[in-house]
Each structure stands twice: as structure tokens, then as C-alpha cells.
Amino acid sequence: MRVPTVVIGAGHSGLAVSHFLAExxxxxxxxxxxxxxxxxxxxxxxxxxxxxxxxxxRLPGLAYDGDDPDGYLTMSEVVAFxxxxxxxxxxxxxxxxxxxxxxxxxxxxxxSTDQGAWTAGSVVLATGAFNLPRLPKVAELLPPTVDxxxxxxxxxxxxxxxxxxLVVGASATGIQIAAELRASGRPVTIAVGEHVRMPRTYRxxxxxxxxxxxxVFDERYDEVDDVVRAxxxxxxxxxxxxxxxxxxxxxxxxxxVRLVGRLMGFAQxxxxxSGSLRNVCTLADLKMRRxxxxxxxxxxxxxxxxxxGEPERHESTRVPQAPPLxxxxxxxxxxxxxxxxxxxxxxxxxxxxxxxxKGELRHDGGVVTxxxxxxxxGLPMLRRRKSSYIHGAEDDARDITDHLxxxxxxxxxxxx
Ligand SMILES: Cc1cc2nc3c(=O)[nH]c(=O)nc-3n(C[C@H](O)[C@H](O)[C@H](O)COP(=O)(O)OP(=O)(O)OC[C@H]3O[C@@H](n4cnc5c(N)ncnc54)[C@H](O)[C@@H]3O)c2cc1C
Numbered sequence: 001m002r003v004p005t006v007v008i009g010a011g012h013s014g015l016a017v018s019h020f021l022a023e024x025x026x027x028x029x030x031x032x033x034x035x036x037x038x039x040x041x042x043x044x045x046x047x048x049x050x051x052x053x054x055x056x057x058r059l060p061g062l063a064y065d066g067d068d069p070d071g072y073l074t075m076s077e078v079v080a081f082x083x084x085x086x087x088x089x090x091x092x093x094x095x096x097x098x099x100x101x102x103x104x105x106x107x108x109x110x111x112s113t114d115q116g117a118w119t120a121g122s123v124v125l126a127t128g129a130f131n132l133p134r135l136p137k138v139a140e141l142l143p144p145t146v147d148x149x150x151x152x153x154x155x156x157x158x159x160x161x162x163x164x165x166l167v168v169g170a171s172a173t174g175i176q177i178a179a180e181l182r183a184s185g186r187p188v189t190i191a192v193g194e195h196v197r198m199p200r201t202y203r204x205x206x207x208x209x210x211x212x213x214x215x216v217f218d219e220r221y222d223e224v225d226d227v228v229r230a231x232x233x234x235x236x237x238x239x240x241x242x243x244x245x246x247x248x249x250x251x252x253x254x255x256x257v258r259l260v261g262r263l264m265g266f267a268q269x270x271x272x273x274s275g276s277l278r279n280v281c282t283l284a285d286l287k288m289r290r291x292x293x294x295x296x297x298x299x300x301x302x303x304x305x306x307x308x309g310e311p312e313r314h315e316s317t318r319v320p321q322a323p324p325l326x327x328x329x330x331x332x333x334x335x336x337x338x339x340x341x342x343x344x345x346x347x348x349x350x351x352x353x354x355x356x357x358k359g360e361l362r363h364d365g366g367v368v369t370x371x372x373x374x375x376x377x378g379l380p381m382l383r384r385r386k387s388s389y390i391h392g393a394e395d396d397a398r399d400i401t402d403h404l405x406x407x408x409x410x411x412x413x414x415x416x
Pocket of ligand 1: 013032037044050097129349
């Protein structure tokens, strides 16, 4: 079958691209291996809620219209929203269609699926950024006596072997899972590396409101000092809860979670941690204060000081005097090591030579320049700081579709 454009993936990014393709009358299909919003249905833990408020749950053509703009959607609500979006847009989604390979065929692309093949002039990869767990090398050294699980496979505390848990990683995923495991009554230790600290609310507003309104979310990939670093930054330490709770290392400590440094290795049944805990926490505190300072500056310049609460000071992260540098897993009753060390995309089906030696896609703001007609959406900091968030899909999808339309029509290509 022939079609001008194939979009792979019917998550919110692929559907947002479909919106702009339809607007431009570019015929296309959206191929999806599962159902619409598959990742939210199958790859998230049970209690997860968005950490972006409902007011930011918006896609081109449809926005959250419920009565709780400051709340945070549960997973089933996110699925319902994206499902509704697909219907609203009448997106040409072919679900239950797994793409098994994409390869170049002359000027076009051949997209093979388990339901037949497509030939397309352009292909948009909207296959998600978080398909597989990203595990550090040290995971290979874990003693076989300990259970191991990734955040990708985690669903709820009941599914874990009884006993203590070492959670590795203190971004949003790690701290949320650590808090949930601790609340279920287990002893929990969290290994903390570099992380991004943020308060849930600041001066009476959600921190995501500040990120958006102050322009931080709109910072472009070609404006930041170090785009590689920005693209690999962990998610901010936040949780979406009905109480608008601030969740951070201090609240975890208050709840009885033990903080240790970054996990460095395992030897003779002992886990080994870096001595850098204090440093990484000091750095995260410093960066948070700098970010809040940026917000204050913006509010002052925008003449909003009168409408907002007073600038707030935040307690520094409380670091134990002498956090342990090693722990005997058995003696400490640690039955499970849970890896919350990030996620990575899966390109195992991509047969176009556009990956670098680390297996990452080479692209310029989503335009795969080495293979004309190939595009990517939905990666962190793809084009903007908001790129991997739901509300960030609109601007990226519009830009990518503009470029793709020019390419298909043989017009001069806009700058990436
Ligand atoms: C734990 C977690 C919490 C998050 N919280 C928030 C939040 O609070 N707010 C927010 O805005 N964002 C959040 N995000 C980020 C982001 O919104 C999601 O990762 C989102 O799913 C990315 O959208 P996407 O459409 O790019 O990718 P996905 O939703 O992952 O969609 C990709 C689609 O491609 C399909 N696919 C993949 N490979 C193939 C193939 N070979 N053939 C056919 N189909 C394929 C998948 O089945 C999937 O449906 C969170 C992400 C994670 C992991």
C-alpha cells in the first residue's frame, strides 16, 4: 500500500502530528502496535498520576475541559483523554499493527508491519521515548539472591517479594515508588545520584504553571548551553496528588526512607555507594533556588508580584551525617533492588543507518537530516524543554509537519 506519510505510534505525539497532517490534507496512516495510548495503558504503575496539572493536558484541537484544572489525571483518565482525542480528530489509526522494520527504498520508505507493508514518501517516528528501561552497568553485578525489577515492570507494592527494597534513582519515578513502598510498610533505601528538585507549588501556584508562564518550558534545543545534557536530564522530583503534596528527599526521610549515595557496585553481597550524596543534594538545592529566582525575576518584570504570594525560601535537603557507603543486602533484609534509572527508546525495528554509537537517533530538532523524509517526535528536549510533555506536542508537531510538507511538495526546506 502506498501513502504519502506513515506515522508510527498512536500516543499523543503521533496523534498531534496526525492533526497537522490532516489540516494540510496530507494523506497518512497512524500505525499502532497496541491500542491508542498504549504506553499509558500498559507501561505505567497503578497509582501513577500525571505530574502536570490538568490545565496543561491539551493537544492541538482538544484540551482538558473538566472541573478540576489544578488536579492531576490518573492513568485511566489519561487513556480516556487520548482516546477521546483520537476520536475527535478521526485519526486514521490502525491499531494492532506492529511495525517490524523501516528501510529506505529509493526516495521512499518501506514500512513493514505484521499486517502488511506500506510505502511512504515520509515517515514520522512517534514511538515514544520511554519504551525500555535504561539500566546502569552495575546492574549486571547484582547478586542472584536478590530480586530485581525495573520501574517499567513495577505495578504496586503487593507484587514485590516481602522484605526491604533498595530503589536506585531519585527522579520522579524513583521517589514516587520509594514513597509508595514505604507507605506499604516496607523498609526502603533510596540511592540518590544527580537529580532535579522542585517544590510542588511556589508562591501559591503550581510549579508547572511557573515553568510554562515564565518561558522555561519554551526554551529551544538550539538555545540551551548543552543540549545533550538537557536531553538526558532526569524528570523533576514531583508527584501529582489530590493534596498537591510536595515529595522530595526531606519528605522521604521524614517517612523513614534511608538516603544513600549513588549506587556504584556490588561485591560480596554488599551494595557500594558513592560518597557524593551531600554534593548532589547541595547542587540540586542550588539549582532549584536558581530556578525559583528565575521565576521571581519573570514575575517582577511581568508586573505580577501583587497577584502572587511572597517569594518562598525552601529548607535545604537534610543529608545524614554519615550515610553508609556499603550495605550488606542480606543483613539489611533487602530483598529487591528496583531500578528507577530512566528509560530509553526502542529502535530495534529501524533499518535506516541513523543511530549513533550509543544507539541514539541523530536528528536536528526532530528532522533526521541524514535520511530526508524521516522525522521524530516525542523525545525529551526534541525541540523545546516541553517536548516530551503532553502540552509540548502541539508546537513540535506543527514544526515537524511544516518541514515534512515542504519536503513532500519539493519546496525549499525550512530551517530545522
Ligand atoms: C512514568 C512517566 C510519567 C510521565 N508523566 C508525565 C506527565 O505527568 N505529564 C506529561 O505531560 N508527560 C508525562 N510523561 C511523558 C510523556 O507524556 C509520555 O512518555 C508519553 O507517553 C510520550 O508520548 P508519545 O506519544 O511520544 O509516546 P507514547 O505515548 O509512548 O506512544 C508511542 C506509541 O508508539 C507505539 N509503538 C512503539 N513501537 C511501535 C512499533 N514498532 N509499531 C507500532 N507501534 C509502536 C506504542 O505502542 C505507543 O502507543 C511521563 C512519562 C513516563 C514514562
